[in-house]
Amino acid sequence: MQSIVNQMQPGWNMGDTLDAKGSETSWNNPKITNEQIQAIADCGFRSIRIPITWWHRIGGAPEYLVRREFMERVRQVIDWSIAAGLYVIIDLHHDADWICHMSGNRSDVIKRYTALWQQIAYTFKNYNQKLIFESINEPRFSDNWQKDIPVHFQMLDELNAIFVKTVRNEGGENLSRPLILPSLVQGCTQPRLDALYNCITKQGDARLLAGIHYYGAYPFSVNVGGFTKLDEKTLEHMNSFIERVEATFIKRGVPVVVTEFGLLGFGWGISSVQRGETLKYFERLTQEAYWRNITMMFWDSGIHFDRNNLQWRDPLLLETLKQGLTGGRSSNAEWDYVFLRKQQVIADIIIPLHLHGNTLEEVTLYETAPHRSKQKNTPLHKDGSIKLAKNRVLVEGGEYSLSEEGLTLKAFFLLSLPSYPLGEVALLSCRFSDGPNWEIRIYQCGRPDLKPSLGTENELVIPTEFNGDILETMEAFLIKDGEHAGNAPPEPWTAYKQYNMGFIPTPEESRITITHEVLTGTDDLLLRFYFLSGQQVEYMLTRQAGRVIVGKKLG
Numbered sequence: 105m106q107s108i109v110n111q112m113q114p115g116w117n118m119g120d121t122l123d124a125k126g127s128e129t130s131w132n133n134p135k136i137t138n139e140q141i142q143a144i145a146d147c148g149f150r151s152i153r154i155p156i157t158w159w160h161r162i163g164g165a166p167e168y169l170v171r172r173e174f175m176e177r178v179r180q181v182i183d184w185s186i187a188a189g190l191y192v193i194i195d196l197h198h199d200a201d202w203i204c205h206m207s208g209n210r211s212d213v214i215k216r217y218t219a220l221w222q223q224i225a226y227t228f229k230n231y232n233q234k235l236i237f238e239s240i241n242e243p244r245f246s247d248n249w250q251k252d253i254p255v256h257f258q259m260l261d262e263l264n265a266i267f268v269k270t271v272r273n274e275g276g277e278n279l280s281r282p283l284i285l286p287s288l289v290q291g292c293t294q295p296r297l298d299a300l301y302n303c304i305t306k307q308g309d310a311r312l313l314a315g316i317h318y319y320g321a322y323p324f325s326v327n328v329g330g331f332t333k334l335d336e337k338t339l340e341h342m343n344s345f346i347e348r349v350e351a352t353f354i355k356r357g358v359p360v361v362v363t364e365f366g367l368l369g370f371g372w373g374i375s376s377v378q379r380g381e382t383l384k385y386f387e388r389l390t391q392e393a394y395w396r397n398i399t400m401m402f403w404d405s406g407i408h409f410d411r412n413n414l415q416w417r418d419p420l421l422l423e424t425l426k427q428g429l430t431g432g433r434s435s436n437a438e439w440d441y442v443f444l445r446k447q448q449v450i451a452d453i454i455i456p457l458h459l460h461g462n463t464l465e466e467v468t469l470y471e472t473a474p475h476r477s478k479q480k481n482t483p484l485h486k487d488g489s490i491k492l493a494k495n496r497v498l499v500e501g502g503e504y505s506l507s508e509e510g511l512t513l514k515a516f517f518l519l520s521l522p523s524y525p526l527g528e529v530a531l532l533s534c535r536f537s538d539g540p541n542w543e544i545r546i547y548q549c550g551r552p553d554l555k556p557s558l559g560t561e562n563e564l565v566i567p568t569e570f571n572g573d574i575l576e577t578m579e580a581f582l583i584k585d586g587e588h589a590g591n592a593p594p595e596p597w598t599a600y601k602q603y604n605m606g607f608i609p610t611p612e613e614s615r616i617t618i619t620h621e622v623l624t625g626t627d628d629l630l631l632r633f634y635f636l637s638g639q640q641v642e643y644m645l646t647r648q649a650g651r652v653i654v655g656k657k658l659g
Contacts, residue, residue: 115401390428
């Protein structure tokens with residue numbers, strides 16, 4: 105079984121499609137096509153997980169018959185996947201929504217659950233071992249899913265046992281088909297891993313796999329609490345996860361598939377975690393998992409692989425995943441940006457490198473996206489974009505140098521870059537002896553300017569001139585009678601609010617939105633904004649008569 109699991113590495117999820125609670129396209133993804141699946145295989149993935157939600161595609165009791173056209177659609181997608189050479193996992197996905205009511209409706213839940221797996225197992229009984237079944241996605245039995253309640257472990261054990269027995273009883277290839285059993289909510293705390301190990305061993309079935317999920321340390325994963333960097337606490341959380349999984353399962357002969365991994369803060373087109381820190385997180389996680397024979401399946405709800413154009417939106421993310429999950433190391437740097445602030449003397453800048461056994465081969469300057477220049481005598485293309493040397497390899501010793509300290513960008517080179525417009529003016533691509541390149545973006549920036557604003561406890565929009573800078577995080581403090589009175593909601597344990605929930609920067613629209621979660625209450629608020637360049641801006645929100653909130657920059 106470990107050999108099969110190793111052959112599934114690396115894996116990918118076709119999320120938010122057949123698992124959508126409406127139609128296949130109701131969650132903003134196109135219908136699955138053969139071309140999409142072939143493109144995933146061509147990217148280097150060797151397994152695909154197809155999450156499926158069944159409850160709204162079945163009839164009533166007692167048969168709970170799956171609609172024929174939907175079962176045939178599932179068959180079609182599986183056939184395409186196997187034809188592309190991929191291992192395939194299918195599950196009951198958001199059916200956890202009705203399974204969670206098992207404590208009050210045990211009989212109906214068991215009947216419906218059993219009927220579904222009987223039909224699935226019968227339909228695919230003659231499919232070979234490249235088709236794998238997963239009992240249930242993130243099983244829970246109450247809204248209090250974070251607490252370990254003994255009866256919840258018992259109910260999951262019962263469902264997992266029914267799953268194994270039902271599939272095996274359908275015969276054919278099901279007699280030896282690999283089956284994945286999940287932990288409670290597919291969590292990876294030690295009590296949940298221990299409970300899953302005990303459940304697997306009680307089945308007396310040598311072809312069972314452990315299925316868990318990992319989305320990193322929560323504060324880092326969503327950018328809250330000031331966890332904006334891949335720091336020691338985040339790495340400690342990751343290392344502890346890997347060590348627990350290895351000790352509980354791998355060293356005791358139970359193969360593991362992490363059927364979902366990623367970061368919770370990914371949204372459409374953006375991540376709440378800065379890009380360089382995201383890449384470093386995936387580099388470290390994937391290579392640690394690989395060397396411990398833990399197969400990882402990347403969660404993608406449509407934000408990473410563009411299913412319309414069959415292209416990866418961030419090619420460096422793809423290359424980093426592939427490098428780590430096939431045993432290689434990627435090189436990176438302490439950060440992937442440089443800010444040149446207006447009216448400041450430009451000096452040499454040293455960027456520490458993390459080579460991971462590789463060597464830096466060359467640094468190439470690329471022309472950035474078109475910008476309209478307002479500075480006189482700046483050479484322009486006809487479309488108004490700045491003329492930079494395109495694909496020009498920098499001269500070592502002249503424009504940059506290497507030392508034990510890292511990569512030094514020379515002041516001479518930095519001064520040669522356009523001083524206008526504000527924002528990104530250059531892109532450096534560092535090529536190493538192995539693995540993907542590391543990109544360093546160079547920005548010209550001024551002082552961010554936050555304008556006066558007017559809003560309510562529901563939402564307040566701050567007109568903002570970012571002036572080439574990028575917002576990293578925000579603190580919010582309660583102010584009562586002119587004095588600090590604690591941290592603003594919704595997280596009282598930290599002043600640093602959550603990206604894309606407490607605060608939403610939208611540079612392309614020149615605004616920062618403060619959301620209702622932070623604005624609730626009766627006290628005034630002091631906001632402190634931190635930008636990647638190192639600049640800080642303080643902003644006061646004062647409550648007026650009624651529900652009106654007035655905002656003004658301090659200093």
